[in-house]
Amino acid sequence: MGIQIIIGLIGGLGLFIxxxxxxxxxxxxxxxxxxxxxxxxxTSNRLKAIICGIVVTIMVQSSSTTTVMVVGFVNASxxxxxxxxxxxxxxxxxTTVMAQLIAFxxxxxxxxxxxxxxxxxxxxxxKKTRDIGTILLGxxxxxxxxSTMSTTMEPLKDNPVFKSWxxxxxxxxLLGLLIGTVxxxxxxxxxxxxxxxxxxxxxxxxxxxxxxxxxxxxxxxxIGTNIGTCVTxxxxxxxxxxxxxxxxxxxxxxxxxxxIWVMALLGIFNxxxxxxxxxxxxxxxxxxxxxxxxxxxxxxxxxxxMSHTFFNVANMFVMLPFIDKLVHFLETHVKDDEEESDRxxxxxDRLLNNPAVAIGQLGKxxxxxxxxxxxxxxxxxxxxxxGDEKAIEKVYQREERIDEHEKGIIDFVIRLSNLNVSQExxxxxxxxxxxxxxxxxxxxxxxxxxxxxxxKIEKDVEMTDEARxxxxxxxxxxxxxxxxxxxxxxxxxxxICMKIYEEEERSDDLTDEYxxxxxxxxxxxxxxxxxxxxxxxLLVDLERVGDHAANIAEHIQSLHPRKQINELQGxxx
Numbered sequence: 001m002g003i004q005i006i007i008g009l010i011g012g013l014g015l016f017i018x019x020x021x022x023x024x025x026x027x028x029x030x031x032x033x034x035x036x037x038x039x040x041x042x043t044s045n046r047l048k049a050i051i052c053g054i055v056v057t058i059m060v061q062s063s064s065t066t067t068v069m070v071v072g073f074v075n076a077s078x079x080x081x082x083x084x085x086x087x088x089x090x091x092x093x094x095t096t097v098m099a100q101l102i103a104f105x106x107x108x109x110x111x112x113x114x115x116x117x118x119x120x121x122x123x124x125x126x127k128k129t130r131d132i133g134t135i136l137l138g139x140x141x142x143x144x145x146x147s148t149m150s151t152t153m154e155p156l157k158d159n160p161v162f163k164s165w166x167x168x169x170x171x172x173x174l175l176g177l178l179i180g181t182v183x184x185x186x187x188x189x190x191x192x193x194x195x196x197x198x199x200x201x202x203x204x205x206x207x208x209x210x211x212x213x214x215x216x217x218x219x220x221x222x223i224g225t226n227i228g229t230c231v232t233x234x235x236x237x238x239x240x241x242x243x244x245x246x247x248x249x250x251x252x253x254x255x256x257x258x259x260i261w262v263m264a265l266l267g268i269f270n271x272x273x274x275x276x277x278x279x280x281x282x283x284x285x286x287x288x289x290x291x292x293x294x295x296x297x298x299x300x301x302x303x304x305x306m307s308h309t310f311f312n313v314a315n316m317f318v319m320l321p322f323i324d325k326l327v328h329f330l331e332t333h334v335k336d337d338e339e340e341s342d343r344x345x346x347x348x349d350r351l352l353n354n355p356a357v358a359i360g361q362l363g364k365x366x367x368x369x370x371x372x373x374x375x376x377x378x379x380x381x382x383x384x385x386x387g388d389e390k391a392i393e394k395v396y397q398r399e400e401r402i403d404e405h406e407k408g409i410i411d412f413v414i415r416l417s418n419l420n421v422s423q424e425x426x427x428x429x430x431x432x433x434x435x436x437x438x439x440x441x442x443x444x445x446x447x448x449x450x451x452x453x454x455x456k457i458e459k460d461v462e463m464t465d466e467a468r469x470x471x472x473x474x475x476x477x478x479x480x481x482x483x484x485x486x487x488x489x490x491x492x493x494x495x496i497c498m499k500i501y502e503e504e505e506r507s508d509d510l511t512d513e514y515x516x517x518x519x520x521x522x523x524x525x526x527x528x529x530x531x532x533x534x535x536x537x538l539l540v541d542l543e544r545v546g547d548h549a550a551n552i553a554e555h556i557q558s559l560h561p562r563k564q565i566n567e568l569q570g571x572x573x
Contacts, residue, residue, distance in 0.1 A: 008152025009196070015145030016195050017187075020098075023138025024060045025420055026131045046086045046323070050316065053090020063095035064188060064232040065353055067251050071237050072348040073357070074244045081331065084247040085323045088254060092226065092312040098191050099305040102198045105289060107147030113140030127422065149199035156205055173220040173263060180224020188232045190225035194308065197221060201300035202289075212279035215303045216270075219279075222308050223262060226255040244348075246330040253326060258315035282306050345408040355421045362409065362416075362432055363489065366439065369405045370486040370552075372398055373442045377482055377545065380449035381475045384538070385468075387457050395450045402443040409436045431555040435489070438548040438555075442482065445541040445548075452534050452541075461531045464521065470514045471538060477507055478542045481549045488556050497553035507546040511539050 057066045070084045070091075079087075113136050120133025156162045184193045197218060206214035230252040237248035269276045286302035347365060351358035376398050383391040413429050413436075421429070455461070463471075481503045488496040518535055521527045527535075 005152055005155065009149055012145045012148030012150075012152055012199065013192060013196060015141055015148060017145075017189065017192055019138045019140070019142030019145055020062070020189075020191060021138070023135050023142060024062060024065065026134040026138060027059050046082075046320070049083050049086025050090035050093075053087035053092075054094040055090075056087070057091040057094025058097050060353070062189065062191060063091040064190070064229050066091040066094070067230075067233040067248070069351070069353050069357070071233055071244045071247050072351045072353070074247045081243050081246050081250070081327050082324070084243075085250050085327055088247070088251050089316045089319060089323070092254070093309070093316060095190065096305070096309040096312055099194050099198065099308045102143075102146055102195060103286075103299065103302040103305040105202055105301065107143050107150075110140045110143035110147060113137070114144065115140075131420075146195055146199050146202070149196060150202040153200055153203040153205065156200075156203065162205075173216075173267070176217065176220030177224040177227075177259065177263065180221035181228040182224075184225040184228025185231040186228075188229070190229035193225045193228070194222065194304065198301040198304050201304060204295070204297060206300045207295065207297045212276060212283050214298065214300045215279050215282050215307060216276070218300065218304050219266070219307050219311075220263070222304060223259045223311065226312070227252075227259055230255055243331075246327075249330060250323075250326060254315065254319050257319065258311065261318065262311060262315070282310075345405050347408055347412045352415060352419065355416055355419050355425060358412070358416055359421075359425055359428060359432075362412065362429075365405065365409060366432060366435055367486055367489045369402060369409070369436065369439050370482070370489055372402050372405070373439050373446065374479070374482045374486055376402070376443055376446040377449075378479055380446040380453065381479070383450050383453040384456065385472065385475075387453070389457065392450045392454060395446060399443050399447045402440055406436050406440040409433075428559055431558050434555050435552050438551045439485075441548050442485075442545050445545050448541045449538065452537055456534055461528070461534060463531050463535065464527050466521070467518065467527060467531070467535055470510075470517070471535070474507065474510055474514065474539070474542050477503060477510065478545050481507065481546055485549050485552050488553060492556055492559055494557060497557050500549050500553040504546040504550045507543060511543045514539060 053066060056069075057063050060066060060069075067088055070079070070087050073079045074081060074084050117133045117135070117137025117140055121130045121137055122133075124130040124133055180193060183196075184190050187193060201214070201218070206217075209217075230248070233248040233251045237245045266276065266278060269278060282303045283298060286299045286306055288296050289299040289301070290296055345365060346368075347358075347361060351361055376395050379391045379395050379398075382388050383395065410433060413433050417426060417429050481500055484496050484500050484503070487493075488500065515536070518527070518532065522532055
């Protein structure tokens, strides 16, 4: 019988975790834009950050996932540590919703949810319908997993050895705390550990435990799950920035401090009072339930859910006055290995947990990449006009970073496209790939210009004043075009895109005009042959920059839903 229980428990737990995963993934697709907007409106206002943490965690149904996302956001400079602290406090509250749902013991509707969800996800014509169906399917599988675990563990209620172990364990709250921490740390899911505990309660194992003894046994393990769930965030912070590490430390500190003051308070009540008022309150508000045999017993599963909710809400209020001091302490005493400005591409893998936010960060990285291309083009112009060899070296160094950014963006886009993203998001990713390529090509043309500048310096080539003035005018126009690329990427404003088209057309006209002028100067013997080759190559490079800018403007305009472009598959291949 022991083997059967273990197998059933593993199977039920597997169903629960799988149901949680597919429900969470589909929720992130359906609510991804809302999650992104929540983060965008997030300010240093602590209350907004806490509410944001609650809502996001309800969406993804995992405080570990939310905290890992926060570590990624902080590492990608999407939020500061003060905002992250508020979200972490809210995440602990948001994760209590699942325990409350499990306490309703609605396993009877699990097959209905699985059936409806399967029909919607398989036969739904619209993607949104299929996503909602997948959410229902995940909830159904989740509840079916709980039902499987509770049914599997029913024989334990008649096992005297197990009952004796429960009583012994109940007298040692530190052991319960340790068990909850270790199990959750191994599974990296507080929800899964609490689900097992609630399934044990639903099976009727506590039917013969009188008064408040059952909840007294369960609370230490419940508190332990809050500490164990920090393992995920701590692991995810390895190799990240100082701020990201601090976000994970805040998560751990909040939950450890909560465990200390709550366990101490309950210990004092147990020692001083004949009946612990906290335990009695939880028993009174949780009501009763019927076992499979029809016996009415205290609803210990609800008691666990209520204790989980009250613990995290109370801990939030207790910790709130100290959060700023904790943030200040960490920022002052935790050292970073390198400067933030040297971190390069800020596309953290943790952002993949939320495709909508990841896509938003991709857009910011394209803006940053365009800024680097703009700086390189100006430095290349300086090297050409002034013969600045230091500028030449800087251009080569930054060009390597631009190439690395393009490779990183392509890799990130491909991984994102393999996730469950909407058609609109897929089209945006396709445009981002094209934009990254065009920005990289602008960087290549800046590199071509410095190569021509090196050639000009080595051969001591002199240009006529007329040719020099023409190049300066065309350079200024090209600088303006590239500046507008960055602005258009930031705002996605059609008016700026139209400005790029106008300037690109002006660049083409000037290039044709200057070519004709230079040919005339050559025929008149007003300039040298070696300077002519450099001059014509420069005109070509500057004209091509304008062409790539026009491409980028076109892709920016296609980002709007009414002007979608081809699917990602066609772009990659």
